[in-house]
Amino acid sequence: MMITPAHTTSRLAPWHWRDGFWGLLIGAACSLSLFVLQPLLLQAWHAVVSLWSQPLGLALTPLPQDAPPPSQTLMLSTSTVVALLYVLAGYWHERYRPLRVVVRALCLVQGSACLFFAWVPARFPYAVHQHLSGLLQMGADFLMTVPLMLALGWGVLHLPWRLKLLGPLLVVAYFMVWLPHQVLLHAWVLHHGSVLFMPVLLLCLGPLLNGWIFVALYAWLASLTPRTVNRTGAL
């Protein structure tokens, strides 16, 4: 049995139900605030998108502008790249297996999009402005759940209340900056590329990517958590 150094055990008290209660309360309060402030938040995000869209030469209106249907060259080059990437991923070393899975999943999604546009391009039912506004709305909804999710998975631990407040705030602040810029990135790709990339952007580089980022940030927060001791002083 390892003995915990005295200077550590002296700082940490054992977990108590109040830790969980206050953690949940802080998380719920943050989420509620974000729910109430969501219209303002969306307004601010739209302003950010508009601010950047001009220097980037993007015309973001409900009218379908500047999101051309994929040209034959783009279709062929994308299909070739997707096929090559899929095959090449098979030759990567075994230690890159997670990356291979991710790359091949991206290839499958993009390959499906290429097939769709090669077969029935006019039946692609989504519009660029719908994609972008949908992404913003999904981002805002996701952001609202972030504090609560953090509270349930991390905030209920025995932590200083300042940390319980600061952690979610930092994560929320990160997403508040990231999400509108993610939308801008999508808009830029769709504008300079084509709607051919909309499926992969939505399915892989939209909410799913945000979920992964959240998991990464959660892991980072969890790594900051001081180790807890039991009543006997053992870990």
Added chain:
Amino acid sequence: MVLERSRPSVTSSATPSASSWHRWVLWLVLLAGLPLLWSERNALMAWAAPQPHGVVLLIPDDNARAHPVTQAWLDAAQEEGLPLTPMTSDRFVHAVARRESITGVLVPDTVHRHASDVWVQALETHVRRGGHALLSFDAALFGLHQQGYAAPASRLSRLIGFRYALYDALQQDTIALTPVLVHREAQSRMAIQPGKVDFKAPLAQALQPLGEWGELTTYGYAHLMYPHFRSEGPRDAQVWIRSPEGDPVLSLRGHGQGSVLFANLPLGYLKTRTDGYLLHRLLSHFARSVLELPVLSAAPQGIGGLVLNLHVDSNAAEQPMLALEQAGWFEQGPFSIHVTAGPDTFREGDRLGLNMPHNPRMQHLLNRLQAQGHEIGNHGGWVHNVFGEQASDDNADRFVPWLALNQKTLSTIVGQRLVSYSAPMGNHPDWVTAWLREHDFRAYYTAGDSGLGPTRAYRQGRPPAPGTPWAFPISNLQRIATLDELPELGAPETLISEFIRDLAQHVSAQGIVRLFYFHPASAPDYPQSLSVLQQTARALEQQGRFRWYSMQALADFLDRRLAVQWQIQAPADGDMARLHAHSATSLQGMTWVLPKGKAQGLHLSVGQAEIVEDPDQWRVIAGDVQQITLHWQQRQE
């Protein structure tokens, strides 16, 4: 250790693992596929190469081909001599993506309400690159799987040059129903025929500057009302037709290197409801003026003319007919002379009819006229006004015998079966058309589609059944169409005299055929008009620019014309443009009209045809052959 390690590798090369087998199979399949690809290389190259397209009618998918409105567009194009092929939305997006050449794009109303943003963007891209498009009304208003408007204003607004279809803002007032006003310049550019536009109508007089706009009219209605989308904001388009409130109803706009003609009217729908005039006019204008394409003329030798349809419906017509004969009026022609043969006119027993079975004078007259080459036809149901006022959709049993009796009586008198018909008082229930079809009639006069040439008339949204006779619409002068209706306009005879002269000159200049009709009974009251008609026709005829056509002869020609298959092959760089036409019977008299400024160096490589040079066009008149191939140098833009 070394031996132990080497054993598995020896074993694995002798007995391949499952994954090795898969790879071997994959390679074998690929190797086996190579010869197949090589043998089909030509087909693959052809598939991959950009395909040139002629004028295309965009439809959402193959199912839309059978829609009556699609058929209406195709029929109208065929009648205007424009080769038109349906193209699905997917094929169109492919064509734009592959930068395939498309001569012209038509987007119909009603059948193409739903469209994706990709399609809208493809259309915009096509026009921006130099394509020409004719769009109609509600094209692309809805999203692909939506039953509502896709955007606060039509997604085509930017292309068209103004915001319209503003459902979010206007709700029930999104569409207005009003008369429409035609700009004087548009009347001439679109070759809208005399009598269709009334520049002295009160609505037109209310607009400044005076005389610039005129109300579009039709036969029998105080106002011709059209549905159109309201619009808002600045208009970056040339407006040719507008509503009294100022909403554009027909507009033209250059976009990038191309142009868009937007008809804010359900053109195809209107054609299926007996008003095809604007659809036909716009198709003709688009083909001849915007695309500058060769068109297959609807007149033999491309010589325009009139069908003069005389309605001889009571004994009041007897003396005037004889007088016209004596005056030498029937030396021109052939005319289509339609007769009501019964003994009564206004009511049964009034004895005011021609009573043809017992009227030797009229019998002899008809025989003389027929011998002169005039066409004798059936003017309906035995007792003119009773049929005209009482025949309806549900009393065919009563009136079919009258039609049959009239037919039998006149056929017996002239010694041959009559094949053209006109409805007493224009009253033409659907069962009459069915009866005409069953009795192999070739043509009938109609009060619908006024201003059009002979057409396959749609009724109540349905295309005509196969074998239905050709409909010959009347040519309207504002709200009237003949001499004895002039008092309804309260205008002097000079109005209709001028109309007749202008109409004859118009059909001559345009190389088209239109119908004008009158009742000989009214001839003594309008001597000046009939004289103008006779003199104008004779003068134009002497110049070789006018002909009289009978309904039967023209119907026969139009049937032969329908059987002509033809296509234009656009020139590749430095090549000649090529037109190939063939028919299972004969191309005799079929005439292709080519704009002179666009084509030069015409010559035939196959068949026989006469190439006639007019001041502003070429006419290629086919001889009695089954196919011709024509080449010419096309002036590039």
